[in-house]
Amino acid sequence: MGVYVIKRILIMILLLLLITFVTFLLFNALPADVARLTCGKTCTDQTLELNRIRLGLDQNVLMQFWQFFKGIFVGRTYTGGGSVIECPAPCLGYSFVRNEPVLGMIGARLPATIFLALGAFILFLSIGISLGVYSALRRGKLQDKTVMGISLVGYSLPSFFIGLILIFFVVLKWKLLPFPSYVQPWENPVKFLQTMALPWIVLSILYATFYTRLTRSQMLETLGEDFIRTARAKGLSESVVIRKHALRAGLTPIVTAAGLDLAGLLGGAVITESIFSLPGIGAMSVSAVTNPDQAVLIAITLMTATFIIVANLIVDILYAAIDPRVRLT
């Protein structure tokens, strides 16, 4: 187990290096000239050239990659253009659009995204799994068909639609909640919850429908297994049979999907964050695309990739914890 985890972490680091490099290649291939974008309104050929040197764009991709990589460990100093800009380690790049190190920008944006992701995650998993079990136990009955019908509708609705409808009715028309404006929970918990309620609901609807369907099909499969009949033959109550025997056996795919979904959400729920003007990673990536900020985009790409890879590792370890037949080697 220990050896396995170390091995996986080493592979993970290699993978991240590779992803960083590919990301660099991709952004290098973009038609946009980053030096010009960061040059400002009164741009002369001279400042453009200085900019290019400061950003390291005069060097080849490999050197640029090496500079970035080195910056993570020892920090980085951008010179040229008169001023000297320090980016202390760990330096994930420097945004010349906002004139601050990318790491600090991400740090300021991360709480909103983490709270959005975790809250929604807990909500949609509990709703999805309960509804899935409920549906499976009433297979073919009216309740099952209703749940399945609603989940199909929910699954098909785009998040911006659900979000806008909710804002229109709950906030504007019925005035049940104030207009969303994000504050950190330690500053004003009530306002925080009021702001987060709708985004959580949007993501829950979006994801719970998927988990309802997944749980239902898993339950239907495991309820037909021989060991469920054995559990009943022992005289166990139906609720123990379902919770301890059937659900446990059907859990593995749910854990896989949940791990990857959580990692994805931590990388920023782009649309939901934008609709509810949450200052999160997702909203930040949108502005980094529309107002091109290469450094930010590279850092976010790397961060999201890291989340996904770490989530994968955790899922694999959980697998072994759930199913003793899985050996981690």
Next chain:
Amino acid sequence: MTEQPFLRVNDLHVEFPTEDGLVRAVDGVSFDLRKGETLAVVGESGSGKSVTSQAIMGLINRRAATITGQVLLDGDDLITLSEDEVRARRGRRMAMIFQDPMSSLHPFYRIGDQLIEAVRVHNKVSKAEARNRAIEMLQKVGIPAAAQRVDDYPHQLSGGMRQRVMIAMALINDPELLIADEPTTALDVTVQAQIIELINELQAEFNTAVIIITHDLGVVADIADQVVVMYGGRVVESGALHDIYYRPEMPYTLGLLASVPRLDQDRSDRLDPIPGNPPSLISLPAGCVFCPRCVYQENVYGDACLTTRPELLDAAPGHRVRCHIPSERRKEIAQEALRVLAGEGK
């Protein structure tokens, strides 16, 4: 024989409504079983033998099927008792082992935990006590180093060992009735004999009533006192073991006996399978259910085979047969068939 039977099944019917029509899986099955006795239920796939056993155990979803008749366990009718009352008896007074030990144990739990769970459903005992009971029971069913194996997961055991664990789990609360649904079908031949021997020993020790469901007449000869032959959801012949083996009367029973491979037979002789397939339980023939496959039907006068359901009637005390062929003629046919089977004049 004046003692009240421990289990009395009386006119049991199990019907499943399906989109294709009503499936009459069990159609009026009756039998008695005393403690310490073994009843073998024999028949092909789809003859209703497994459904019968699951109906006795209360393992058939009452909302998915119509179950009528009586299942008297020590005088209490399991059909009319509430589901909770049946559950309280399940695993305690009656227990069951299944065909496939590979899939009958939960793959994610240690066998010890599964046994402990079985003890603690019905007894208020500590985990440690239940664990001791589990180890004791594993030793009893012949698992070597039981104190260590108790912490194994099912996938770490062989098929035969898993079936032993299933038997240990079934008998852990000392039930008075054990139902074994094809307990050896999924096992190696050498292991089969060991499992049957084990069931026999434990039955003698605990004075359990045993129902063994099988299509293996070799197993039946080893273990049964009484035999019930089922076909198309109903009993077609029932009696003591020697009645069925030495004085069978129903053509279907003859067919089953003929399809058992024998070592004393010339290898060039092929087995005699029963021609045709078991009937669909949705559209059963109007007359004798076995009629379409019966090679002796010309012995019946007129078209009774095609139009009239035969009754299950006494052929001799304790020996009941469901067949239109006149009793004397049946006996002649059977003795002739048995002579052929014994290897003469083939």
